[in-house]
Amino acid sequence: MTSLTFHRLRAVAGRPAAAPLASLVAGAVGAAYLWGTDPHEHGHWLPRCPLNWATGLLCPACGATRMLYDLMHGDLTAAFHDNRLLLLASPVGLYLYGRWVFEGLRGRAYHPRLHKYGQVAVLATALAWGIARNAV
Template identity: 35%
Template sequence: MGRQYSVPERLGAFGLAVGAAAAVWPALSAGAGLGLPCPLRWATGVPCPACGLTTAAVELVHGRVLASLGANPALAGLALLTAVTVPLLALRHLGLVRPPRPWTPRARRRAAVTALVAAAASWLFQLHRSGLIPS
């Protein structure tokens, strides 16, 4: 049986990949003139909950925390989770920490509700930022 990874550990590993991509994205996009358009915003003019995540990741990787939070504060959650889970993954790989236990159905429901609330909050932030929800 292969190594078991928890959902937070998988998200932390994803956060490492996002950080690596954000570190090289400015050089790739500037050289090629590429951008990442939001399909929802392109079609409707309404930003999606993920709007600004690329900008937020690039800003955070380059140490501009306030600019990152201004683009999309949801990325801060992924960054914090990554900062916690990467050392945990290393300790598990070395055998110093036990493998994760499976989540209970209640814990899974709580995680799903938390993710939905976070997505809704991100969308409200983006709608406010774009002026579609006035102050």
């Protein structure tokens, strides 16, 4: 029995598929809580960005919770206002997440690879976005 066959048998038994399934359940619970909790108002249990809490600066992902809330309630303009770059990049993240879940539930591993120049581009874009958000 090759290691690949053994890996597939183990996947069918449910071990690797547990992570995507747990991720879906956690996401559904989080979405249910966010649906009824307006992050634009104070007095909720939603976490605050650690960078924003410590420095008062906006990180590249600040506004993501508000953006998701606005998207769930059909307000695309407010979601764009909360975090433009993250909203425009979210289809890529959703595709990668969906592919990981799909392959995991089928018992396969999915490990997308990003070349080092791609990693530099992503980090440089995030850094530039973080600087631009705080400069304006």
